Amino acid sequence: MYIAPRLQDMQRSGIREIGELAGRLDDVVRLEIGEPDLDTPPHIIEAAHDAASRGMTHYAPNTGLPELREALADKVTSVNGVAAGPDDVIVTNGAVQGLFSVLTSIVSRGDDVLLPNPGWPNYRMMADILGIEARGYRIDVLTGQPDLDHLASLVTPRTRALVLNSPSNPLGTVIEAAGLAALHAFAEHHDLWIVSDEVYDQLVFTGEHTAAGSLEARPERVISVYSFSKTYAMTGWRVGYVVSPPALHPTLAKLQEPIISCVNTPAQFAALAALTGPQECVRVGVETYRERARSVGGMLGDAGIGYTEPAGGFYLWLDVGERNGQEVARALVAHHGVAVAPGPTFGSAGRHAIRVALANSDLELTRGVQRLVGSGLL
Ligand code: PLP
Numbered sequence: 001m002y003i004a005p006r007l008q009d010m011q012r013s014g015i016r017e018i019g020e021l022a023g024r025l026d027d028v029v030r031l032e033i034g035e036p037d038l039d040t041p042p043h044i045i046e047a048a049h050d051a052a053s054r055g056m057t058h059y060a061p062n063t064g065l066p067e068l069r070e071a072l073a074d075k076v077t078s079v080n081g082v083a084a085g086p087d088d089v090i091v092t093n094g095a096v097q098g099l100f101s102v103l104t105s106i107v108s109r110g111d112d113v114l115l116p117n118p119g120w121p122n123y124r125m126m127a128d129i130l131g132i133e134a135r136g137y138r139i140d141v142l143t144g145q146p147d148l149d150h151l152a153s154l155v156t157p158r159t160r161a162l163v164l165n166s167p168s169n170p171l172g173t174v175i176e177a178a179g180l181a182a183l184h185a186f187a188e189h190h191d192l193w194i195v196s197d198e199v200y201d202q203l204v205f206t207g208e209h210t211a212a213g214s215l216e217a218r219p220e221r222v223i224s225v226y227s228f229s230k231t232y233a234m235t236g237w238r239v240g241y242v243v244s245p246p247a248l249h250p251t252l253a254k255l256q257e258p259i260i261s262c263v264n265t266p267a268q269f270a271a272l273a274a275l276t277g278p279q280e281c282v283r284v285g286v287e288t289y290r291e292r293a294r295s296v297g298g299m300l301g302d303a304g305i306g307y308t309e310p311a312g313g314f315y316l317w318l319d320v321g322e323r324n325g326q327e328v329a330r331a332l333v334a335h336h337g338v339a340v341a342p343g344p345t346f347g348s349a350g351r352h353a354i355r356v357a358l359a360n361s362d363l364e365l366t367r368g369v370q371r372l373v374g375s376g377l378l
Contacts (some may be wrong), residue, residue: 006128006129006131006227007129009128010125010128010129011124011125011128012340013121013122013125013345014121014326014329014341014344014345015032015033015121015341015342015345017330017342018032018281018329018333018339018340018341018342019032019033019329019339021112021330021334022333022339025146025254025333025337027335027337028071028133028333028337028338028339029337029339029360029364029367029368029371030327030360030363030364030368031337031339031340031357031360031364031365031368032339032340032341032355032357033182033357033359033373034119034169034314034315034341034357035235035357035359036229036230036235036285036314036359037359037360037361038233038281038284038285038288039233040113040232040233040234040237040270041232041233041274041277041281043273043277043278044232044234044270044271044273044274044277045270046273047269047270047272047273047277047328048237048267048269048270048273048362050269051265051266051267051269051270052266054166056265056266056269057265057266058265059261059262059265060091060114060262060263060265060268061262062253062256062257062261062262063089063090063091063253063256064089064090064091064241064262064268064313065091065269065272066086066269067270067272068091068250068268068269068272068275069086069087069089069090069091070086071272071275071276072076072086072089072091072241072243072275073085073086073088073343075088075275075347076089076211076213076224076226076243078102079201080200080201080211080213080214080224080226080255080333081210081211081214082211082212082213082214082219082222082224082243083216083217083218083219084213084219086156087149087246087250088219088241088243088244088245088246088314089241089243089334090241090242090244090249090252090256091202091239091240091241091262091263091268091271092239092240092241092242092256092260092263093169093238093239093240093260093263093264094227094229094230094235094238094340095197095225095226095227095240095242096122096240097200097238097239097240097259097260098225098226098227098241098242099123099195099197099225100120100126100127100129100207100259101242101252101255101256101259102195102223102225102244102248102252103126103127103130103161103195104130104255105248105251105252105255106160106161106193106195106223106248106326107130107132107160107161108132109130109132110132110133110158110159111132111133111158111159111160112132112133112135112156112159112160112181112313113126113127113133113135113159113160113161113162113163113195113293114135114136114137114145114151114154114155114162114163114192115135115136115137115163115326116137116139116163116164116168116347117136117137117138117139117346117347117348117349118139118141118170118171118255118317118343118346118347118349118350118353119136119139119165119168119169119170119346119347120162120165120170120197120346121346122344123163124347131321132160134157135154136347136348137150137151137154137325138150138349138378139168139171139173141171141308141317141349141353142309143173144166144168144171144172144173144175144308144311145173145175145176145179146164146175146179146183147294148182148183148186151183151186152186155190159190160192160193160283161192161194161195162183162187162192162193162195163188163194163195163196163197164180164183164194164195164197165197165198165231166180166196166198166212166309167200167201167203167204167209167311167313168200168313168361169199169200169313169315170317170341170343170346170350170353170355171308171310171313171315171317172293172308172309172310172311172313172314172315172316172317173311173312174204174207174208174209174210174311174312174314175210176210177210180210180212180215181215183212184212184215184216184221184222184335187216187221188221192221193221193222193223194212194221194222194223195223195225196211196212196213196223196224196260197224197225198212198224198225198226199225199226199227199229199230199240200230200312200313200314201226201231202282202285202286203230203231203285203289203312203313203314204286204311204312205286205287205289205290205293205310205311205312206290206309206312208312209221209312211224212224213243218246219243219244219245219246219296220245220246221235221245221265222245223242223243223244223245223248224242224243224244225240225241225242226240226241226242226243227240227241227308228240228271228274230285230313230314231274231282231284231285232281233281233285234270234271234274237264237267237270237271238263238264238267239263239264239267239268239270239271241303253291258285259305260287270304277350289313289314289358289359292314292358292362292365293310293314293316293358294326295311295357295362295365295366296316296356296365296369297316299366299369299370299373300316300318300369300372300373303373303378304317305318305319305372305373305378306319307319314357314358314359315355315356315357315358316342316355316356316358317343317353317354317355318353318354318355318356318372318378319352319353319378320343320352320353320354320377320378321352321378322352323352323377324344324351324352325342325343325344325351325352325353325354326342326343326344326345328342328354328378329341329342329343329354330342331375332354332371332372332375332377335375336371336372336374336377337371338368338371338372338375340355340356340372341354341355341356341357342354342355342356343355347356356368356369356372
């Protein structure tokens with residue numbers, strides 16, 4: 001039977017290969033996955049339970065519960081400085097679906113988009129599904145600042161969007177306000193959408209995160225994508241949200257029906273409790289990842305291993321010298337009992353790199369880093 005060739009040809013994320021290898025072996029320290037090890041706070045779980053008990057188990061409106069959209073508009077306005085009302089917000093099935101719906105709405109087959117290199121592999125996979133070309137723009141892996149000259153050289157008449165990700169997965173770097181302003185001017189000059197993936201917006205431990213949408217008095221060119229996954233340790237609940245300019249909103253809203261209809265209703269009540277309840281868990285998350293970045297960075301530094309100093313997120317990007325990052329990751333899991341994400345899966349700029357996730361217990365991180373250092377591969 002016929003199966004779409006472009007999907008059969010689509011490359012899987014290289015992280016999965018390492019994860020599968022790790023799953024077949026005993027005693028592997030898992031540092032490849034970008035998933036908080038912290039638990040969802042109890043008051044959030046209770047809110048979902050309570051909603052389900054009250055019979056809130058039916059479809060919600062396509063764009064999300066009105067009270068949640070209201071709370072989200074307040075959040076992006078007060079926390080991110082993005083001027084938005086409830087009508088600018090759509091609740092999505094995680095940032096993944098938010099990003100996919102956004103890209104689906106702003107491209108046609110044969111168009112192209114500008115993606116960070118190194119960058120999160122799912123952007124490229126989404127481009128493959130949509131039949132558009134992914135053009136990777138260089139980022140300085142030590143500072144996280146995009147190379148504007150390189151960006152300019154990649155623009156074609158069919159370029160529709162510039163995708164930004166700050167704080168960055170995999171680098172952990174943030175784009176400074178001045179850099180963002182330059183990127184906004186660039187997008188304006190070439191009449192591009194800015195799709196700003198800000199799922200790590202509240203996991204910043206050095207300096208400040210500037211939201212791309214805060215550069216506009218009202219959303220016009222910037223589409224902002226956020227998530228509950230990382231901020232509230234809610235990856236499995238699948239709740240994210242998109243703040244979009246009014247011109248795009250009706251298209252995104254229409255897309256919800258055939259793609260997901262709505263986000264799981266009890267999960268939306270959980271998200272509402274996350275936003276309106278105590279924010280202590282966010283502070284604890286930030287402190288935890290900051291401290292882990294400091295201690296793991298110290299161990300790596302003592303061993304003479306180069307890495308990018310993260311300002312946020314929960315990753316460390318390590319330099320593996322002349323070696324190929326995929327081969328190093330394979331050897332680490334097969335012979336040294338530690339799984340890491342291979343750099344090349346984040347784009348050509350990751351050829352000689354690996355990514356270590358800090359989203360694991362201190363004990364496991366110490367064991368894993370000792371194995372990395374002891375492997376002699378870095
Ligand atoms: N964007 C980036 C940069 C990510 O790293 C991730 C998850 O790893 C996501 C989006 C997806 O987030 P969600 O769980 O909300 O779909």
